[in-house]
Amino acid sequence: MLKYKISYKDTHCFSKFIIDYLNKDEKLKSFVNHFPELENFGRQIVEKRSHEIDRGVLVEVLEKQNQSFNLSDLSQENIDLLKLDTTFSVTTGHQLCLFTGPLYFIYKIISTINLCDQLKVRYPSNNFIPVFWMATEDHDFEEINHIHLFGNKIEWNNKQHGAVGEINLDDLDSLISELKIVLGAHKNIDKLILLFEQTYLNHNNLADATRYLVNELFGEYGLVIIDGNDRDLKRQFIPQISKDILERGFAPIIQQCSDRLSKDYKVQAFVRNINFFRLSDNKRELITGGVAEKEIRENPERFSPNVLLRPLYQEVILPNIAYIGGESEIAYWMQLKTVFEQERTPFPLLVLRNSALLIDKSKQYKFEKLGFKLEDLFLSEAKLSKRYVLAHSNQKISLEDDKKKLALLYEDLASKISESSLQNSTKAQLQKQFSFLDKLQEKLIRAEKKKSENAINQITKIKKHLFPNNYLQERYDNYISYYLDDGDNFIKTLKNNLDPLCPNFVILTL
Structure with missing residues (x-):
């Protein structure tokens, strides 16, 4: 296992907003x-x-x-410690x-577990306690009904709503059968299929199934799983x-804060006058009015916060610091x-989840043999x-020196006019x-590319594998393909190599 770090900025895959946040830009200080x-x-501990x-x-x-789930001793102990x-x-x-879903689902949870470990030492x-909040009310x-695996899209077509x-x-069950066909024969396939059968065929709804799956994957690390869709909470x-x-009491202040943020960055979420949905049988509908105070008092479980008030709900009910x-x-x-x-609720520290690119040793070897460094990916x-092509051509292709000479010539001419x-x-x-020299250079490069066809094809294959459909791997690939090769060691490897407070993107060779 080798680990390489590259700044988020140098990946060219992240927004100016998050780069500024990682650099602790003064423009963002008032928003955290x-x-x-x-x-x-x-300091956050004292405030909370x-x-x-x-x-x-x-x-x-x-x-x-969690009473019907087989919690690890550590997860049960963590619940008691709360x-x-x-x-x-x-x-x-x-x-x-x-x-x-996508790999970053795994990275988020590992980042959370590892941060708790670091805080306990400090x-x-x-x-x-690492907590996973299930977005059951979404x-x-x-957005959640499919995965990408070995070039296939495995999709759950279901007409249910709410x-x-x-x-x-x-x-x-038919989707798991399809998954078996796609996976073929691998050394860890039996264990993986058994896990998914126990997850999706032994539970009645998606909330219980997801709780079971996440607990099976991360329970040994003491993860506590919570569903905010609960009357008592x-x-x-x-x-x-x-x-x-009833009062439209949050929209104006959220809008003011959003307007200040929008002076320098793109605002992520649209501000509504009412930021709750109403939950009913197979429905989750925006509320525009017509709600009585008595209904809220007697049936709070009917009301589901949107993306802008779910964070406040979370911080009201949890002893959360990050x-x-x-x-x-x-x-x-x-x-x-x-x-x-x-x-008057403490605003938690906001920590960017880990991001990583996973590359196997054979592709690393091929890429470096072509003359590149891993950051060139x-x-x-x-x-x-x-x-x-410029590095391996037997003839001169780069015309940059010629452009410099030409610029000097024209500079001399201009001085006489x-x-x-x-x-x-x-x-x-x-x-x-x-412009003529640029076009000429491109023609020379195209001609040389034909001579370097094998190398160019290798570059294409490596890029398509690591950046499927031009997405970051973590936003597209599922963990299954990596689990098939490494089994339970895959998650252990990630846990040992992801540091949630490290301000760099990580490349891991498996």
Whole structure:
């Protein structure tokens, strides 16, 4: 196992917003409580300890939600530890993706577990519990109903509507049969298929199935899984539900904060006057009005916060000090800083989840044999091909030196001309000559590419494998293909090599 680090900026795959955040840019200081540095967690602990959390209700709900699942001793111990005011959570969350969805689903949870381990070393008198928040109330089924595997799209076609956590799994046996065909023969296939059969054929709905799968994959590390779609938990959020629906009390302040953020960055989430959905049988519908205070008080479970109020709900019911998410999540959290101040709720530290590119040793060897470094993987296929041809051609192809000489010649000519119109004409002629040389160089490169066809094909295959459909691997590939080769060691390898406080993208050779 080899690990290489590259700055997020040098990958050219991440926004200016997240680069600035990692660099602790002053423009973002007012949108966060503290930047995610190890010493700042001590300050966050002090602030969160003074914030009242109903730990009794939280533990009761967690015990109820997990009572029919085989929790590890460490996960059960962590639930019990949440009773103590010296115990704090680090949370990540995600949609209920089929077979865990894209790789970054795995990375988010590992980042959360590893941060808790680091915090325990730094602050040993406190306990830190990794929490996975299941987005059971989400209704975007098309975002979670498929995976990409070995060039195939395995898709669950289901006509059910409403909160995805309540979708039943009656028709998933055929999808698992399809998965078996796609996987073929591998050394870990029997264990993997058994896991998925126990996940999706032995549970009644997607929420229970996802809880089982995540617990099987990460339970040994003490992960605690929570479903926010719970009456007892939402009872604690009744004041905020009422304020938003009955008074429109959050929209103006979220909008003001969003407007300030939009002066420098793209705002992630649209601000609505009412930020709750109504849950009913197979439906999750936006609320536009017509809700009585009595209904909220007596049936809080009917009301589902949208993306902009789910963070506040989470922080009201959890002793949370940090949220780990992707760049879009961190962006919409920053729209909420003033809401947290208004509600006198500590704003958690926002930690960018780990990002990684996985490459097997054979592809690493081939890529480096072509004359490239691993960080060159983030160059486009065209740039890699051009660089290879320029480096390996037997004849001179690069005309950059010729362009420099030409520029000096025209500079000398311009110095002898005093009339401005003639100077402009000279400059224009120079640009025409540059354009001619660029086109000539491209023709020379194309001719050389034909001579280097095998090498160019290797570059193409490597890029397509590591950046499927021009996506980052972590946003497209599923973990299954890596598990087939390494089994349980795959997740252990990731855990041993991902540092949530490291501000770099990681390339791992497997």
